[in-house]
Amino acid sequence: MRIDALGAVRAFHDDGSPVALGGPRHREVLxxxxxxxxxxxxxxTLVDDLWTDPPARAVGALRTFVAxxxxxxxxxxxxxxxPRVLVTEGPGYALRLPREDVDVHRFEDTLARARHSPDAVTxxxxxxxxxxxxxxxxxTGSVWAQxxxxxxxxxxxxxVELRAHILLDSxxxxxxxxxxxxxxxxxxxxxxAWGLLARALHRAGRQADxxxxxxxxxxxxxxxxxxDPGAGLRRLETDILNGYEPLxxxxxxxxxxxxxxxxxxTVDLARTLALAGGEALVxxxxxxxxxxxxxxxxxxxxxxxxxxxxxxxxxxxSRADDPEQSLAVVAAAERTLAALGPDGPADLVxxxxxxxxVESRSADLSRPGLERAHQAARRAETLARQQADPALxxxxxxxxxxxxxxxxxxxxxxxxxxxxxxGLATRxxxxxxxxxxxxxxxxxxxxLGDLDAAASHADAAEQLAATTEAPLVPVLTRWxxxxxxxxxxxxxxxxxxxxxxxxxxxxxxxxRTAGMPGLHRGLFPLxxxxxxxxxxxPAPTDPRLDWGPYGPWARPLVLLAQDRAEEARAxxxxxxxxxxxxxxxxxxxxxAHAAARLxxxxxxxxxxxxxxxxxxxDAGAASGMLTLGPVARYLAEAEVCAGPHTSTP
Numbered sequence: 261m262r263i264d265a266l267g268a269v270r271a272f273h274d275d276g277s278p279v280a281l282g283g284p285r286h287r288e289v290l291x292x293x294x295x296x297x298x299x300x301x302x303x304x305t306l307v308d309d310l311w312t313d314p315p316a317r318a319v320g321a322l323r324t325f326v327a328x329x330x331x332x333x334x335x336x337x338x339x340x341x342x343p344r345v346l347v348t349e350g351p352g353y354a355l356r357l358p359r360e361d362v363d364v365h366r367f368e369d370t371l372a373r374a375r376h377s378p379d380a381v382t383x384x385x386x387x388x389x390x391x392x393x394x395x396x397x398x399x400t401g402s403v404w405a406q407x408x409x410x411x412x413x414x415x416x417x418x419x420v421e422l423r424a425h426i427l428l429d430s431x432x433x434x435x436x437x438x439x440x441x442x443x444x445x446x447x448x449x450x451x452x453a454w455g456l457l458a459r460a461l462h463r464a465g466r467q468a469d470x471x472x473x474x475x476x477x478x479x480x481x482x483x484x485x486x487x488d489p490g491a492g493l494r495r496l497e498t499d500i501l502n503g504y505e506p507l508x509x510x511x512x513x514x515x516x517x518x519x520x521x522x523x524x525x526t527v528d529l530a531r532t533l534a535l536a537g538g539e540a541l542v543x544x545x546x547x548x549x550x551x552x553x554x555x556x557x558x559x560x561x562x563x564x565x566x567x568x569x570x571x572x573x574x575x576x577x578s579r580a581d582d583p584e585q586s587l588a589v590v591a592a593a594e595r596t597l598a599a600l601g602p603d604g605p606a607d608l609v610x611x612x613x614x615x616x617x618v619e620s621r622s623a624d625l626s627r628p629g630l631e632r633a634h635q636a637a638r639r640a641e642t643l644a645r646q647q648a649d650p651a652l653x654x655x656x657x658x659x660x661x662x663x664x665x666x667x668x669x670x671x672x673x674x675x676x677x678x679x680x681x682x683g684l685a686t687r688x689x690x691x692x693x694x695x696x697x698x699x700x701x702x703x704x705x706x707x708l709g710d711l712d713a714a715a716s717h718a719d720a721a722e723q724l725a726a727t728t729e730a731p732l733v734p735v736l737t738r739w740x741x742x743x744x745x746x747x748x749x750x751x752x753x754x755x756x757x758x759x760x761x762x763x764x765x766x767x768x769x770x771x772r773t774a775g776m777p778g779l780h781r782g783l784f785p786l787x788x789x790x791x792x793x794x795x796x797x798p799a800p801t802d803p804r805l806d807w808g809p810y811g812p813w814a815r816p817l818v819l820l821a822q823d824r825a826e827e828a829r830a831x832x833x834x835x836x837x838x839x840x841x842x843x844x845x846x847x848x849x850x851x852a853h854a855a856a857r858l859x860x861x862x863x864x865x866x867x868x869x870x871x872x873x874x875x876x877x878d879a880g881a882a883s884g885m886l887t888l889g890p891v892a893r894y895l896a897e898a899e900v901c902a903g904p905h906t907s908t909p
Contacts, residue, residue, distance in 0.1 A: 267392025293355040302352035407540040434464035537732040541775030569611025572655040574696035578841035580621040581778040613640035617659025637663040650688035669873030675704035703884035739885035782808025790888035813847040816854035846880030852898035864901035
């Protein structure tokens with residue numbers, strides 16, 4: 261059989277007769293397995309992908325869909341024979357079909373061959389012609405399908421450009437004018453497409469039109485993005501003016517895998533994918549770094565600076581999802597800054613400095629690294645305020661926000677930064693940064709215990725996310741609502757602790773596949789610990805809990821809950837100062853509480869000194885995702901333990 265998903269999902273038997281796939285859910289299950297490219301997809305993942313709010317019998321419904329699909333795709337299979345196409349594998353299902361029998365995979369493989377060999381251009385043309393519409397066109401409302409549509413549409417556009425490139429290099433191409441004209445009309449930011457259109461016009465003997473096209477490209481790039489055309493387009497214009505045969509609009513560097521990259525194109529795609537979350541976010545980080553490295557290999561400083569600074573994806577969390585990748589980007593930005601020197605273009609320098617500030621997440625840095633990142637943030641802000649570029653200033657302020665965790669108690673400072681980001685984004689139609697501003701203000705209001713204000717910002721962020729297709733936002737606001745439920749559970753007449761724990765569990769399930777391990781690891785156990793402390797209960801001791809980066813601060817309380825006081829005392833003695841991040845108040849409060857329980861005056865005094873300026877805040881609530889209760893509570897017990905000379909005014 262064969263399956264087509266480049267358009268509406270459909271399937272055909274070997275004799276060409278259509279397979280009756282059933283209803284929308286049946287088609288979505290099949291489509292999701294196609295997207296997995298033969299890999300097993302767990303039952304839990306399929307349920308999460310099929311339903312935003314899974315019904316109680318979701319797993320049973322999924323099994324019904326799978327059984328119906330198996331009957332449809334293998335109608336002649338004897339009842340006791342195992343399936344050969346849609347198979348059960350471990351805790352999930354997989355689709356077993358040769359890649360050439362699935363149009364999505366066939367297209368991807370043809371594109372890969374064409375990247376390596378121009379001889380595949382005929383096959384590439386046929387593969388492009390096989391598209392019947394957007395991929396998975398009839399799977400609407402699913403985050404995974406939108407993510408795949410975005411990825412495959414970028415590959416389709418790359419294929420169109422690659423085919424044109426090969427044909428123009430081989431001496432053909434005059435017939436490409438109409439198609440390339442439509443391409444730049446629909447995707448005006450794709451600089452390589454403008455160059456290809458100009459080459460095709462020149463090949464057709466239309467030199468004046470070719471030059472006019474390049475001038476339109478320049479006007480669009482400068483007017484809309486504030487960017488001059490790249491070296492490739494400038495060289496192409498010179499060649500046409502001089503009457504030379506233009507060979508290439510913009511030479512694309514090779515990656516280590518033999519794949520040609522158009523670095524701006526690649527960064528634009530990476531930026532788009534980053535906002536989709538999940539696997540797309542993981543791919544986004546990988547592709548962004550590949551584009552940076554490819555740009556560095558060209559030796560073009562201006563291009564490299566643009567590529568590094570173009571990935572202005574708003575960032576809300578102070579711990580990197582991939583610290584090694586972040587450090588590599590920071591190193592590239594610092595190399596480029598050094599090469600540009602003190603007289604480099606102010607806008608590029610500001611973007612590079614903002615990149616250093618945003619990628620230097622405070623939880624992953626030493627004190628000298630924090631100082632460098634803090635300085636980069638302030639320099640970026642100063643330069644950005646001198647430019648007439650609201651998006652650049654918003655990006656720079658994002659770096660200022662991420663570097664504003666230098667000590668506990670700075671929620672009011674962060675709220676002012678969030679308010680400025682929100683104001684800029686609202687005035688200048690920057691919806692992604694408007695979401696960031698709302699989330700920063702949500703966190704700040706949460707830290708200050710103003711749940712009504714925080715809820716208002718959560719509602720507004722969700723409304724923005726619905727219009728900008730930002731599926732990660734509801735994941736974060738769901739955690740805030742769980743945090744609010746936990747806080748209310750400690751109030752008379754509020755929800756029970758069990759209900760609050762259930763809210764945290766639901767939020768954890770949503771976060772698990774969001775592609776943000778820097779946020780995910782350890783968050784759920786820490787939230788449960790905070791809930792137990794709100795209700796004066798011992799720490800959770802389930803050995804299956806992954807405390808992630810918060811383990812050293814939780815361990816003394818876990819040991820105390822197991823009546824292992826001496827081991828708890830030893831663990832407390834080795835606890836370091838918390839990193840300067842969203843959770844520092846929470847971790848200092850865990851230290852304060854363990855010190856008070858164990859009567860350790862030295863540890864209590866350290867906690868008192870750190871928490872003095874955070875007395876008015878809620879522990880852990882700076883994250884907007886959990887709470888341990890008022891800092892004042894932990895500060896008071898630590899002051900009693902530490903003695904009379906450590907109390908705060």
